Amino acid sequence: MATMAPDLMIDCVGLTKRYGDFHALRDCDLKVRRGEVFGLLGPNGAGKTTLIRSLLGFLKPTAGTCHVDGIDAMAASVDVRRRVAYLPGDARLPRHMRGTGVLKFFAEMHPDGNLDRSLAVADRFELNLRTRVAFMSTGMRQKLALAVVLGPSTPLLILDEPTANLDPTVRGAVLQCVREAQAEGRTVVLSSHVLSEIEETCGRVAFLRRGILAHQLSMNELFQQHRITGDVPNATARRLIESPPDHVPHALSDRVRLSVQGDHETETTLCIDTSGDLAPMLSWLDSLEMTRLRIEPLGLRAVYDAVHFGHPIPVGRDLRTIHESIGKDTEAVS
Amino acid sequence: MIDRVLVRKYIGQSALLWSACGLALFAFAWVRVWVVGLLDMSQFQSVLDLFKDFEKFAPIEFSALATYAGRIGMTFDEPIVILCTVIWCVARGSDVVSGELSRGTLEMLLAQPVSRARLMLSHATVSVVGLALLCLLLWAGIGVGIEASTVKETVPPPSFRIPLIGIDVPLSGADPVVEIVPMTQRVDAATFAASVFHLFAFGFFLLALSSFFSSLDRYRWRTIGAVMTVYIVELVIFGLGKAAPSLEWLQKLSFFTCYKPQKMTSLIGNGDLWSPWSLSETVPGAMLPPLAYPLILLGLGLAFYALALWRFQTRDLPAPL
Numbered sequence: 001m002a003t004m005a006p007d008l009m010i011d012c013v014g015l016t017k018r019y020g021d022f023h024a025l026r027d028c029d030l031k032v033r034r035g036e037v038f039g040l041l042g043p044n045g046a047g048k049t050t051l052i053r054s055l056l057g058f059l060k061p062t063a064g065t066c067h068v069d070g071i072d073a074m075a076a077s078v079d080v081r082r083r084v085a086y087l088p089g090d091a092r093l094p095r096h097m098r099g100t101g102v103l104k105f106f107a108e109m110h111p112d113g114n115l116d117r118s119l120a121v122a123d124r125f126e127l128n129l130r131t132r133v134a135f136m137s138t139g140m141r142q143k144l145a146l147a148v149v150l151g152p153s154t155p156l157l158i159l160d161e162p163t164a165n166l167d168p169t170v171r172g173a174v175l176q177c178v179r180e181a182q183a184e185g186r187t188v189v190l191s192s193h194v195l196s197e198i199e200e201t202c203g204r205v206a207f208l209r210r211g212i213l214a215h216q217l218s219m220n221e222l223f224q225q226h227r228i229t230g231d232v233p234n235a236t237a238r239r240l241i242e243s244p245p246d247h248v249p250h251a252l253s254d255r256v257r258l259s260v261q262g263d264h265e266t267e268t269t270l271c272i273d274t275s276g277d278l279a280p281m282l283s284w285l286d287s288l289e290m291t292r293l294r295i296e297p298l299g300l301r302a303v304y305d306a307v308h309f310g311h312p313i314p315v316g317r318d319l320r321t322i323h324e325s326i327g328k329d330t331e332a333v334s
Numbered sequence: 335m336i337d338r339v340l341v342r343k344y345i346g347q348s349a350l351l352w353s354a355c356g357l358a359l360f361a362f363a364w365v366r367v368w369v370v371g372l373l374d375m376s377q378f379q380s381v382l383d384l385f386k387d388f389e390k391f392a393p394i395e396f397s398a399l400a401t402y403a404g405r406i407g408m409t410f411d412e413p414i415v416i417l418c419t420v421i422w423c424v425a426r427g428s429d430v431v432s433g434e435l436s437r438g439t440l441e442m443l444l445a446q447p448v449s450r451a452r453l454m455l456s457h458a459t460v461s462v463v464g465l466a467l468l469c470l471l472l473w474a475g476i477g478v479g480i481e482a483s484t485v486k487e488t489v490p491p492p493s494f495r496i497p498l499i500g501i502d503v504p505l506s507g508a509d510p511v512v513e514i515v516p517m518t519q520r521v522d523a524a525t526f527a528a529s530v531f532h533l534f535a536f537g538f539f540l541l542a543l544s545s546f547f548s549s550l551d552r553y554r555w556r557t558i559g560a561v562m563t564v565y566i567v568e569l570v571i572f573g574l575g576k577a578a579p580s581l582e583w584l585q586k587l588s589f590f591t592c593y594k595p596q597k598m599t600s601l602i603g604n605g606d607l608w609s610p611w612s613l614s615e616t617v618p619g620a621m622l623p624p625l626a627y628p629l630i631l632l633g634l635g636l637a638f639y640a641l642a643l644w645r646f647q648t649r650d651l652p653a654p655l
Contacts, residue, residue: 092442
């Protein structure tokens, strides 16, 4: 057992995986707390699967360390896998077996395996277990793999794109299973490209880009992010953009970022990204006499795009770049 | 060391192939013994005399083939027997890593708390036991064939040899008597125990070689291609070594040199049932004692299995394609 904080389920330090000159994962520091649902986001090839497969001992990292439930994933990968139920991104099962045979086989393979639970999950997904895997559709195979993985009551559940190829009803059921796993006190790591699913289920999210852990945020933090757009007179817009410290209340100055979306004859469409509680801002917004006002939660999409395209990330501490951003926007306006 | 659940899975996975190979080997061995009983030995001798120039390509001298045991012993070099053994060994050996990787099933399998060594040893157990059972089925086919077959033997009328000129003169004008004798009176199935062991050692080597190539690769088709390339190259080397005295040294480079089932049968013909199991007396026309040859194959097999195990444990496992 390594010395790591007891509340951590996953602790990666400087995890690096290199193939020749190509860095699949670079200096990744990741901590996942016990009992949380943690989301992994990133474009294809960002390193999400490499990270997961390193946790399970499938890949030998070039550098760094990785502990799961206090166990060194490199030195004792079997012990790690005893504590993990893992659904691969492309789960393939023995084609010569029938559905029931597959569930029975994996329930016997895992010390925490539970055939009754697996059968219950399969029933919940309305899966016909009499069919051979070879004759199952892609969606059926995914449901079967989920029934395999959701059977054992392991402390850690890792799901790599669990809802791929599933219909909306089953997607909902899968997300419900994730919530139930969390309610049982299990830790869940969820990798997905469907941002709404991550928003629905995860407590914290990490973004990977080109093998680098580019950003982490908690969903509570994200849910306090809003984008306010509205039209203001050109003079007001110019005043705000040119000298924000003079026109943005001091208490709000590090929680808002201003930019211009459109420039019309008499009015300018102003975009205000806010962080934190919206209530204290309402009086200031009212003073701006905005028309066609729209307030929307920022959502993961905006953060994802910002990470993906390398733009400033509109969340909490990153808003410290507010003045630099405003400076650029000012040049754009003039 | 091995996992009961995995063993059961591998048995289920390979049952069809094993059944097909087993049926072919058993039936072929039985039929072949029966065919041996149909041929008149004296006619067979005259046929062999026609091919005297090609004796150097044969695994044993032609005179040994003029016996029932010698001809039944040829079963172990028959293409069908070799083919069934090679198919089982290459199919199962190539499956262990690159086969599972190709199908993408290794990911889910190794997501369970099972070590790579345990997985490979479980697979090897099923493959090796399957191979042993196939060899025993071949032997059983020979045994059943010997039990069920009879041979026709022509007993010439009594004659008298004239001294000095050496001519046989029949003492009566009666036709030669044809007797039907059970094959069991002429051949003992135990004669082929050493040959069966040689076949097993040959298969074990191929199984281990295939497993080693499988542990290096991620595509099963490439593993099979690599093993068959080695097999054919070794066969050509062996053939060249047999063909020309100047290239005789090539035989030492081929594992086929260690596969001598017919030699074992002829050793028993010239000695006793225990002759092929000697580690002290050298085989006539060979460098080593008879038991050394299958032991070399088994030793090489173990070495390849050890290499396969090491490689599998140290390599990265690529994600399914």
